[in-house]
Amino acid sequence: MELLSNSIHFPLANIILEMLLVGAANYVLEPDFYIMLLACFLQAAWLGHRQFIGKPMPFIGNLVGPAVYSLIEVSLDGAEFWEAPHHQAYWVFALIVGSLQQIQLYLPKIIRVYVLLAEHLARTSILLVMYAIFEWHEKPFINSIELFLEDESHQFVSIVIGLLGLVVGLGYWSAQRYLETLQETAAQLRIYSEWLLGRDLLDQAVSNNQVLGLSRKQRAVLFMDVRGFTAWSERQSPEQVVSMLNQCFTAAEPICDQFKAIKVKHTGDEIMAVFADPETAVLAAKQMQQAVQNILKPYDLSAGCGVHYGELVEGLIGGEKLRSYDIIGDTVNTAKRLCDNAKGGELLVSEPVFLAYGEDELTLQRQIKMKGKQQLFSAYLI
Secondary structure, eight states: OOOIIITTTTHHHHHHHHHHOOOOHHHHHHHHHHHHHHHHHHHHHHHHHHTTTTTTOOOHHHHHHHHHHHHHHHHHGGGGGSSSHHHHHHHHHHHHHHHHHHHHSOOHHHHHHHHHHHHHHHHHHHHHHHHHHHHHHHHHOSSSSSHHHSSSHHHHHHHHHHHHHHHHHHHHHHHHHHHHHHHHHHHHHHHHHHHHHHHHHHHHHHGGGGGGSSSEEEEEEEEEEEEEEHHHHHHHHHHHHHHHHHHHHHHHHHHHHHHEEEEEEETTTTTEESSSSSSHHHHHHHHHHHHHHHHHGTTOOOEEEEEEEEEEEEEEOOSOOOOEEEEHHHHHHHHHHHHHHHOOOEEEEOOHHHHHHHHGOOEEEEEEEETSSSSSSEEEEE
């Protein structure tokens, strides 16, 4: 991008000029052609790298090309190199363009457009200056600006090139504005997408949209909700309720990130998080419960938590116009029931989690009667 939008402009005009003066066949056999290409490629690489790392230095960068070209050519041709007006012009335009680009970094948008127009006027002036140098070589008597502009065709070329510079500058400014708007919109959409999918899942979906398709997976599902929330919230304003919930969700968020939760969902006072394995889910549940408990203690509230591991279906669910990434299955329902039966401060897990996490750290706590299940369900307290 940098090569085509900046670094090759003067070198391209210089190459055409040299070909017209000495002949194209002769010029490509001389080192000058390849030195000029090397100079502009090195400049483009340096400027592009600085832009990529977010530390642009356009003034110094625009001097890389003429510096490389001059150093090599002077070592070959000596001081005679500086006698050629197009060699001097290379430095002049590099200084002008580099200065104008550097200034734009520090100006507000409303003023920057005028400097941008000046920059593009300078760029198109490369054509006019190189044309004037060519005319001087062909007609040595045209040795001043006044004599050059006496020719009506030269006046025409000068006016058209100047106007083209302004038009190109305005077009570039307009394109930059649209690009900035698109970048801001894309950044905002990514934030919204991360809220819905989570950062890891979003990154996977960008490179492979099949990741979002419905599929059966073995997952550990964690539920946590606030005990006594309904009664407490009836005595509070909606703003106070939301403020407390947001504190809980904010405390849980870095823990979900730390343990790479596949899916996180908030429903009222409830947090659901999905993990790849039961061990990770239990570790996350312990830390999450402690973090949320610190938030709830001043309100005389507590949180119960349940974890179950098993097969479920996950992926995009919904119609043609509205879909969401969610999980469905008995595993989800069982984790929810475990959470419902956990008292404040308790973490109840199912037998598959019990077997995976390690029996030494768990104690058989109670048999639970779950809706939709005929037999009692064994729950284990951590």
